[in-house]
Every structure is written in structure tokens, then in C-alpha cells.
Amino acid sequence: MVTAREVAQLCGVSVATVSRVFNRPATVSATTRERVERVARDLDFSPNESARALSRQQSAMVGLVWDTDHRRPGWRHPFLQDLLLGLKSALSSHGYHLLMLATSDDARDRHPGVSLADPIAYVSMTRRHHLAGLVLIDSGTDADAFTAFAQSGLPCVAVDVALSGPRATYVTSDNAGGAAAAVQHLAALGHHRIATITGPRGNAPAGARTEGYLRGLAEAGLEAREDLVITGDFYRESGFVGMRRLLARKDPPTAVFAASDEMAVGALLAARAAGLRVPDDLAVVGFDDIEVASLVDPALTTVAQDKPGFGTAAAGALLAMLENADAPEPVLLPTKLVVRDSCGSRS
């Protein structure tokens, strides 16, 4: 590893000048600058990041806070790869890397019911590593801990958790809009009794999707009925159980909007188990457009999220905060109804 001192020596200038060439090129005369740049390139010099971070009190890294809920081992993020790739790519263009933060808790078995992300540990780690900011990924239902981040004053962007503060904002899909579109589609197909299986209480996207469901009903001139709203938890099992309960009603729904594709698949299985044909006897619409959606039989009509958009938008919001001081408005990514076979055609 060649240091700035060696470059300086070879150029006959001081280290300060070398540093300036890399950080404030305008303050260095053209001839000196070119000479330093040339030598630096020849020697393959690039500044040591640890030293730089120490000196500037700011590193070229953004922390990623992502825990999975140990209480629910089967949890799969619906689009982790796209999210990470989008983040990485957008951050890299500004020279930032992504540091996956791990608390010592990760190694231990976590106590059931204990808060997922310990904000204190993460905030302390952020300071110790001089991280420029944080990206927070929703890990299930634990929204409370996240507000602690917003209050820490660190620049942070949350994915799918409503977060606000002077240096905090978030990115999420237009969950309400997507859900409303799904319900309107079902209503347009002639359905009057449209049920929903929601996500877990306290989860922001889940709440917005339920809200959108109600709005969609209202806009279609349909009455909202409490007995057609079943609380799920995004997992397939709860879609199965929820659907079974709905079908046991005296006046079962002819269509169901599930707040996640996993639950929609569960609903599909429950319908099949009950001897119903989808879409003939029951129309099903999901949310997320995960990969299996197009592969189940019948292929699932669903509300697609802009998966790569999350990463890009989150990185963009964070980068904006790192340059200005103010938190940008929350980003609402558009959703798109993908019509496949599980809700049939106009009947």
C-alpha cells in the first residue's frame, strides 16, 4: 500500500497538497495537480479509508440494519436481492459501501418477545464506525424500535416502516393505492362480497393495504363488512387458516384480497382443500408479485411492487440527506396490478 507521503515525496510537495488534490482540487494549481495525479496513478495510490474516516469523522459507509424475527424463522423478505442490489448500485455511484451491521445478539438465541433491533447497539456501532447513515429494513412487525433510530439524529432511511424526523424518512409502496386497485378490479368483475386477509397489526404496509381495501370498496359503491376482514400475518399459513374461516361463514365471499402473495397462496390451497375452483368459485388477488405468484396454479393476480425501485429510492433519499441536512419527503413507489388467472375474467 503506497501512502500519500510517498506520493508527496516523489512529487516534491507536501502531503497536504496531495490530500488537497483528492479533496479540493480547485485549491491546487493546475500544474501541481496534474503532476500529483500522474504520480498517484502510476503508483496506484488510493487513500486509506480508515485513516480518512478517522480524520474526517465520517466514513464512506452506510449501515444496513436488518434483523429477522427469530420468533418467525420462516420469514422471507419478498425482494431482498433487488433491494440490496439497488442500494449497492446507487450508493456506489457516490462512493459509499454498505455495511451489514451485526449485533452480538445475532449469535445468541434471542429471547422470544424481546425487541428485535436494539437501537442503542446499532446507534453506538454507527458512531464507532463513523457511518454516514443508516438504511433500516423492516423485519416483520417491530416498528417501535425504529422510531428510536429517527430520534438518534442519524441520517436514516427506512424501507416499509413509516419513519419521520429531521434526518429520517422512508420508502414504501403505494400500498393503499395498490390495494384499492385490486378491489376495484374484483368489483368490476362483478363481485359483491369481497373479503380481505390483512397483514399483522402494527405493520405499516399492512395497515395501508387494509385502508386501500376499504377505499376500493367505497369507490365501487360496496359496503364494508366487518366479518369479511380477517387478520393475518403475511405468512402462508395465516392465509390458509383465514380463508378456511371465511369459507365457513354462512354467506362466504366470492372474492378475496390477500395482503401478501404468501397468504394468497395459502388462500388458494384452502379453497382447493374446500373443493372450490379458483377462479370460478372464488377469485383471489395477492400483493407483492413474488416469484411463485406466476407459478402457482392458477397463476396469481397480484399487486406488483417496484422491487428495484426500493433500493434506488432509499439510496437516493439517504444521499440527499448526506448532502443537504434536511430529510426529503417519504417516497411512495407506484404499484401495478398484474392480472393473471386467479381472479378470472368478467363473469
Next chain:
Amino acid sequence: MVTAREVAQLCGVSVATVSRVFNRPATVSATTRERVERVARDLDFSPNESARALSRQQSAMVGLVWDTDHRRPGWRHPFLQDLLLGLKSALSSHGYHLLMLATSDDARDRHPGVSLADPIAYVSMTRRHHLAGLVLIDSGTDADAFTAFAQSGLPCVAVDVALSGPRATYVTSDNAGGAAAAVQHLAALGHHRIATITGPRGNAPAGARTEGYLRGLAEAGLEAREDLVITGDFYRESGFVGMRRLLARKDPPTAVFAASDEMAVGALLAARAAGLRVPDDLAVVGFDDIEVASLVDPALTTVAQDKPGFGTAAAGALLAMLENADAPEPVLLPTKLVVRDSCGSRS
């Protein structure tokens, strides 16, 4: 952020002693140690990582090299989440974090055909950040670049790429064994003409799976026929096309082993398109046990990989190298045949 100097002052000792308490506690007298520990805890002191990395020439971070092939935008890693979670959890127990390295290339459109991972850029980044080691994730077919890492002398562990060197090793599934087991299962069901759709040339797991296919045939006393081996590329489309070609043969196979679940799904679709029933007319076995495997109709029999095992094993191998200097032997994770519906029962 409280510094070691403040702790030292409050304890009436020098910074050196404070540092010793954290790094070589045995060299400090019990009374002093306890006093320092107490004050450090009260003040919530924890050493600044940038300073520590600079001074020690070694940070508490492990780099993650993971690019996706821009030539194949649809690529999905079959178990990225498990891999990352396993890595994170195992590394965190030794105090390491995972740094997702991003090259400036990530932002630009990459030139088609150009090497994926530029080892020079990554090695330079590793040095600049004083990373303790590297984890390399296979990003498709580009194995050449990876050997450059092994030669760099940095401790590194590759996932699914054969890598060897004084400080390099790798983790992969027992691909040959899994494939052989799949073929033997098909043979035991009475199949004589068993085809395979392989992964891309040059990909190590793909090669091992083909090898296992041949071994399975041999062990079942079946003849290997060149016209029953079709080269695919792990993607669904190639499974579809490959299956169509196989079915067009004068003497089509009654069973097929696809080297990935994605291709197996493609094969399923091709069989359906050709009017064949699975498993009655054609038996299909895949590899990976991705989530869709259990959801397609018929549910896919497949060779399951130990997904969480990858992260744990990779982290373990890396940590071993960070403590000793020698590279441990490559890790071969056991696979398990998961029998579902796509290969029928004994006929």
C-alpha cells in the same frame, strides 16, 4: 462519543492501560482492570473502530464480493437470504461485520462480455479498508476472476466456486453426491432413459452435478448416452427449451434430472406444453429446493441444499483462517433428496 483518554483520566491511569484492558486484560492488574471496566461501562465507552483499524492495520470487517451478471438480468440467487443471515450471525459472534463491496462499475452499465468482478478493484478496496478477509459469492459463470483473489494472498472463502490457495478455500454442496442420489432414485423407479439438463459450462457446481449424474447412471448399471445430456444455463428458459429438444428425440427420455429447480420448472412447463403428464409420462427431478419447488404442480422432487449451512460454513472457514494462517480444507455440505410428486412412485 467518549474516548479512551476520558476513561483514562477518570481512572487516573494512562490511555495505554485502558487500551490494554480491552486487548490484553491479562497484562493489567486485577484492581486496575476492574476499575477501568467499571468506568468504561458507566461512560458507555467503546473503542472507535476507525482508529482501531488504522492502528492495528486490521478492521473488524469482512468484505463481501457479490456481483450479478448484467448480461443475465433475471438471475436470482437461490438462497441469498439464508446465506447472508448465516454469514452475519456467525461473523458477529466473533465481532466481525460484513461490508458489501461496491465497485464504481456497479453504477455504470457494464460492457457485455467483460469480466464481472474486477479483482484488482476489490483487492485494492480490501487493503484500503483494512478488511480482515473476503467472502466471494458466485455470480453466475465467471470463475476466472475468482482465482485472481486466491492469488492476492488475502484470506478468502468462496461460495460455490472452487478456490484454493494458501489463504483461500471454498464451500459448496456435495453436488455430485446429490445428483447421483437423484439419478439412483429415478433408476430405482424403473426408468432406463434418464436425461439431464446441465448448468452452464465452466460453472463448478454444474460440472459436479453432471458428474454425479453420470456416476448415478453407472451405479445403477445404466449406460450414459450423449444425446440425453443437454447443456442449460440454470435459468428456467433453458430448461424449457432443453426439455422440448429432448422430447423431440426419436427415443425420448422417461425421466429428466435438471441441475436447477428453475430449469426443472421449465421442463415441467415444456412437458405440459407437449401434452405430457408429469409424473405419469415423464419424471422430473430438480436441484436446489427453492421455494417454488413445493408450489408448482406437481410439486417438484428435488435435491435440497443446506442453505443456512453455507453461511455458517463460509464464516467458519474464514474465521479459522483469520486465527491460524492456513486455509482449511474445502467444505462439502451434504445434500438431501426431497421426494415430492414430480417423479411418481414406483411404477
Next chain:
DNA sequence: GCTACAGATGTAACCGGTTACAACAACGGA
């Protein structure tokens, strides 16, 4: 009582950058 040595601690030089401030040159205006 004196020396040798082990154990505990302090001093100060690093690690490799950044940046406030000082120094100095060149230049235009009075």
C-alpha cells in the same frame, strides 16, 4: 544488603490521512 527478574504502568511514537493556520509569492492599485 545487593542483584536479578517479573509484573504493572507510563511515555511517546506510530497508523495515514485532513485541515486550520501561517508563510510566501505575485499582482493590481494608489
Next chain:
DNA sequence: TCCGTTGTTGTAACCGGTTACATCTGTAGC
């Protein structure tokens, strides 16, 4: 000619730890 300004560069003090070496104390061995 002298002064104030602007532009360029060097000096040195940081950032916050780690650690080789020196120092000092106490104890065992003779």
C-alpha cells in the same frame, strides 16, 4: 514604491486508538 489581496503551498496539530520501550516497584535468591 508600498500595501492589500488573492492564490498556492508548507507546517503541524489533530482524529483515537495500539504498542515498543522505558521506568518503577516489589520480591526472591544469594
